[in-house]
Amino acid sequence: MSLYLILELLIILFPLILSFDKKMRFYRRWKSVFITIFLVGAVFVAWDIFFTRAGIWGFNSSYHASIVIFNLPLEEWLFFIVVPYACIFIHASLEFVHPKLILSDNLTRGLAVIIIVTFITIALIHTNKIYTFITSVVTAIVTGYAATGKMRILNRYFISFLIIIVPFLIFNGIWTGTFIKDEVFWYNDAYNLGIRVFSMPIEDLVYCFTLILLELLCLQKVESIIGSPAQVNVYDEDDDDE
Numbered sequence: 001m002s003l004y005l006i007l008e009l010l011i012i013l014f015p016l017i018l019s020f021d022k023k024m025r026f027y028r029r030w031k032s033v034f035i036t037i038f039l040v041g042a043v044f045v046a047w048d049i050f051f052t053r054a055g056i057w058g059f060n061s062s063y064h065a066s067i068v069i070f071n072l073p074l075e076e077w078l079f080f081i082v083v084p085y086a087c088i089f090i091h092a093s094l095e096f097v098h099p100k101l102i103l104s105d106n107l108t109r110g111l112a113v114i115i116i117v118t119f120i121t122i123a124l125i126h127t128n129k130i131y132t133f134i135t136s137v138v139t140a141i142v143t144g145y146a147a148t149g150k151m152r153i154l155n156r157y158f159i160s161f162l163i164i165i166v167p168f169l170i171f172n173g174i175w176t177g178t179f180i181k182d183e184v185f186w187y188n189d190a191y192n193l194g195i196r197v198f199s200m201p202i203e204d205l206v207y208c209f210t211l212i213l214l215e216l217l218c219l220q221k222v223e224s225i226i227g228s229p230a231q232v233n234v235y236d237e238d239d240d241d242e
Contacts, residue, residue, distance in 0.1 A: 004075035041080035112147035
């Protein structure tokens, strides 16, 4: 079994087991969660395929299985299921356990404005660094959309992301070369800022923030259409901005 797959199994193990908690019963939201994961995943997989073919990043065959589809190893396809599921579960668990733990609308809008202005500025300065540029533009757009119409997600997500970022730093750090020889996947620093957090490009943190925020925004939309039998203290407040 490849190192990449072993780490993915570790990521999904506890969220999957805890999904059957008798109080939270997160498994009852699986239909909407997996529809969301596949919808958002389709976009990010296309992004992944393009960047891999362009040589912006790539994969070390020593650390992944021999099954490769569109230049992406099997484990990379699973990444867009395993990581979003674990992160959505963390966000939903925080909502369930501490439903009133949210930031004020004013603070949330203020943080959103800082994020939007910061990443628009970065994008304009670094148009020649495609990973930096595209990640910055997408982050500004997704954050702007959330701030104007989906405040009840953003109020909580700014808090839950502080939890999500801890395991992300650990696992993504290993994948990018912390604690191991070489790396599971590599980056061409000609296309990013060249700033590393541990061994990962700083853009990876922004990428994670945007990926999970988009998952949560899509999940709310999916559940508004098909319903969610397990919704407790989740999106039960009317958004004044909608």
